[in-house]
Amino acid sequence: MSPDDVRAFANRLMDEVWRPFDHTALPRFYHPDVVGHHRAQTLALADIANRLQWDVQNFGNPAYDIRDIVAEADRFAIRFLYSCTMIGTGEVFATEVIYFYHLRDGRIAEFWLLSGIDFDYKQRPA
Template sequence: MDAEATRDFALRLMREVWIPFADDQVPRFYNRDVVGHHREQLLTYDDVIARLSSDHGRFSGSNYHIEDIIAAPDKFAIRFRFTATVNATGQPISTEVIYFYHLARSRIAEFWLLADFPFDYRAA
């Protein structure tokens, strides 16, 4: 993938997977052997699906405001502000999120997440 194709991939990832919390779209974007890193968590493909499934019920009124995407062949970084309401408490949240992605075989092979909100990929 060249840088422009990588940027398009990043935008499609947000539109088709994260904004709608569409765990059924994960196979189109993530390699089955993906490795993720968030705080102490070492994450897997199944953890990404669990996160999306959990977030679908955990948050309402979610909004992703993309601040920046930096793309190169087979890697990109995306920075956005995520706002939503936590359904269990009714409390609003607002956090800046930064992901770094490496691609292999035209899908995500590895990623790192930096956020000041403790997103839990393994929450049920």
């Protein structure tokens, strides 16, 4: 994929998966054998689906303020400010998030997540 194609992919990923917390869209964007890295967690596709299902139940009014997308052939980094309201408490939550993605055959094969908070991808929805 060209850098322009990769940038468009990054924007579609945010619009179709992360903004709506749509776990059913994952196969269009992630390889079945994707490997993710976040602090001590090694993540698989099922963990990403789990994360999205947890988020939709717990994060109200999510907002992604994308500050940077750096794209080159078959890889990109995205930095954004994320905020939401915790549905259970009404507390406002905000953090800066940076992802690094490697693509293979037009889908995400591996990623790294850096954030000011520990997102537990293995936390189960209610």
